[in-house]
Amino acid sequence: MLKEAIYHRPKNNFAYAYDEKTVHIMMKSKKQDLDRVDLLYGDPYIWKDGAWQYKTKEMKLSGSDEWFDYWFAAVEPEFRRLRYGFECSGQAESIIYTERGFYAELPKDIGSFFAFPFLHAVDAFKAPEWVKETVWYQIFPERFADGDPHLNRKDTKKWGTSPDKTSFFGGDFQGILNRLDHLQELGINGIYFTPVFQAETNHKYDTTNYLAVDPQFGNKELLKNLIRECHRREIKVMLDAVFNHSGYCFAPFQDVLKNGEKSKYKDWFHIHRFPLQEGDTIHYDAFGFEKAMPKLNTENPEVRNYLLQTAVYWIKEFDIDAWRLDVANEVSHDFWREFRRAVKSVKPDVYILGEVWHDSMAWLQGDQFDAVMNYRLADTVVDFFAKGKATANQFKNEVSHLLHSYPLSVNEAAFNLLDSHDTPRILTVADEDKESLKLTFLFHLSFIGTPCIYYGDEIGMTGESDPDCRKCMIWGESEQDRDLFHFVQKLIELRKKIPAFCNQGDFAFIDLHPAAVSYTRKNETETLLFIINPTEQTVEVNLPDHFKGMANLWTGDSLESSAALIQKKGFLILYKQK
Template sequence: MNLEALYHRHKQNWAFIYHGKAVKVRMRTMRDDVQAVEMSWGDKYDWYGTVRHRPMYKLISDARYDYWETEVEACNGRLSYRFAVVDGEERIYYGERWCAAEEPPDSFGNFEYPYVSAADGIHPPEWVKDAVFYQIFPDRFARGSHAAPSDRFAVWGSVPTKQNTFGGDLQGVLDHLDYLTDLGITAIYFTPLFQAPSSHKYDTQDYYAVDPQFGTTELLRQLVAACHERGIRVMLDIVFNHTGSLFPPFRDVAEKGAHSPYADWFHISQWADAETGQPMIYETFGYEPDLPKLNMVNDRLGRYLLEVAAHWLKTTDIDGFRLDVANEVNHRFWRAFRDTVKAIKPEAYILGEIFHDAMAWLGGDQLDAVMDYPVRDIAIKFFATQRVDARMFADIVGQQLASYPQQVNEASFQLLGSHDTPRLLTLCGGSIAKLKLAALFQFTYIGAPCIYYGDEIGMSGDNDPDNRRCMIWETSQQNLELLGFYRELIVLRKTHEALRSGTFRFLHAPAGGYELAYERRAGEERLILAMNVSSQPSRLLLALPDRARQADDDGAASAAYAEIAAGVEDDVWEDLRTGETIRSSEGLLAVELEAYGSRILKRKRGEAAR
């Protein structure tokens, strides 16, 4: 047994309140190194009188480790706990201060969740895990029906550059809400709407004004209200890491130098000197001189930006913010931001753009969730380009799922493309079949899926600015079959709770192979998704869980363990597309897959399965 691989720590993604006083607890072991892990827990003030035992189940694995999980109720609100790791005759007891072959006689040195308080819980908005997002780049989605002709704008559908604009606006979105409703969209993510000189608007000039090209604050308010009437929520992109060079406080600094009242709103390392010709040197985002970085430790600046957030929530009733470059803004500000936003609208969604491990922002006091770039990256490499095999894909996904509490994963933002990436179809080499497999995974994985405008009709495009082409509205130029496929995916997700809030586990992900199968489960509902990312047909033989249950010291099975380990031997599975049924035999399920094919199977229960 590899003792160095054993790991746990209290709170964060290792021990977290999921609902009520129930705490989900995880532990790590070396992959395929141990047979079982058991958790013992009780009240440290009455250890012997309250101690209980429960087996843990294997939640997920990555390239190096297995992650085990169970759910327990804290005794009188307090949780003192340890683990027993078993492999054959070897049994190791693992606590915060010891790792020994003999069990310590008392609770000292146990791990502790000192007190289960609702205030310490992580509570993303419940609606997010049920949402289907649609990202709109306002300049390229649609021109409003009342838009006047203008020489300012390029011809709709012509080649985009980094400089040209096309006249898309909020009225254009209003005019096409029927399209979004028919598609099944329940949330819109707008890239920035605030006044700025560029087409992308990440160079904010005025935080309090909708860019005149897009419309007015009143038009935005009307749009949000119209969306709400249709059950569509609205999230705005906002940038607090940097501004544009036309932001009035920065212009004041550029003019007055150190004498400007806003001099400490930015990171100035050298002031301009007219006599020597010495320029002003300041920090920027990504070495872009037009994007000066804000000094977010400045309290006056912080209050100003919190007022900006409050203004848009109160004025337009939006449902959340996507926070650009969230990881470069200090934690203290994000805590104040959360308090401000949630005081106005408790169910507002606070989403951060962070590409790396974001647990430091996801403890329930700052962000609700992050954009899941690690899963997006490995999904592209598996489904679109086949640069990795099924085993590596599953390992990376497993690592990501183990990195965050369950409710954070459920609220994560699942994307395959955006204004910052090449189009999905382009990454798939023009293959609709590969795109469909990637989208099927996106819509059946944990988290809220987001469609980048136009992906659903087969738009293509390489890196910026080619990925920001104008939306195609002529149906003769749309891939209507693909559009229908996306509609079916959305209906599938809305119909099956297991796809929105259930457990996730891989059933098949071979090294060197490109076939994949995984299970989604919620209560009695079980779905299996099987895919073949290969030009050759394939046959999968899936090993399903057996009927064994492990009991705690009262003889009652752990609910969390039972949900995973409950028997499915010789069950009948129905293909949700064709209606065909397949019966498992002795815990094995044979699934035939066409080249670049997939199956969506649902377990049938009761008379229907006989």
């Protein structure tokens, strides 16, 4: 038994309050090293005849990655307090693992055990419940639809021509309003808009005025109408805020440019020295080294108040449902804690999504974000299904590692995407292989979390990195891939219709064939089995007895055989209810 690999920490993803009465506990060990782990737990104040009274619960092997096995148990402490340890069995030996190390026998001093001092409901991570049922659709407003040509700039290019990084095509709020039927037909119930606030560029990530909509898109009343119409159709709305940096034409920054050290706004930014620029060198912090995006000093009380008032204003006045926060990892945790308190005090079920591309546990402890953009999962899914860069085992290892990096409550609200305005389009990454794309969508829309579709992916749009991934939406049906549209539509329909397909079902990989990816989604009344064959050959899968007789969810047929043939780049979804 490799004791050095056995690990638990009573914090974060290893021990946390799942809800007001349940504690989730996880331990990890070297892969295939232990045969069984039992959780030993009890209230620290319950003793009898001088002995601590504890219970034993067998932990579930909840998954494995390349190096580790993960063991999981959920317990409901009667008095909301816990002391606990682990009995680890394997290699013909059994040991007790505690906070103070390993013991051959159960130590009598409970001070040796791990402690969960008290389960406070307020400490449980709580994302809005509605998010778990949401399928998002990301819209880049400038490229979605031109509904009012009178708003177009003089340099507006013809819709559908090739973009460059400075192109304008005239997309606006009216265009989105005109095309909501398309989104409703697809089945989405959440829209994520990239920034709509006044700015100089087509992407609007260089905010000029945080309290004004960009006139290229329309006016505030039109935006209100758009949001009201979305809500009437039961579609949530998420706006994009850029609080890490402003635009070059932001009035306070222009004041600093004009008045230098005498500017009352000089402390709104991170200025190294004056003048602000000498040649190509800037003397202030920016997003990267982009001089047009000066970094805001969120430790300055005036800046902080301005941004917090901005966040509250758009919720109060426009009834938005969510904020997506750009470059969120470069803003202080302290600011985001205050941001959460401010927006949740106005609308408790507002969804807060941070742009963080790497491990994000520091932001996901219930005091800052409800989710981050799950690029870690996106990279894993895209590498396997679209690029063919990983084996089935490598894919399963990475997904398991990611799932066990966070609490279940975090995974249920995770914002899962395949591509975005910052990446090449998924079909292009898949070398325009539509069958591989369908398998990617299948996994994406049957996985735990809240999935997002980038505009146009559902009709087969292609595009390399910016600016090509920001091409104009294709609206001529003869130019759209309607078969792909209906495929995605059906997956979304199943996700809405079957709780276990969505977030009301445990996720677990199951090994049925070395080249295929198989997994289950289960709850107390439903079982789903997914088998995905990403290869160029038909594979035969022998099903365990308890999967026999399940219905083929895609075709409606019943599978009576113990063997299933999965065609090349094909799939099988089996379903049964108790």
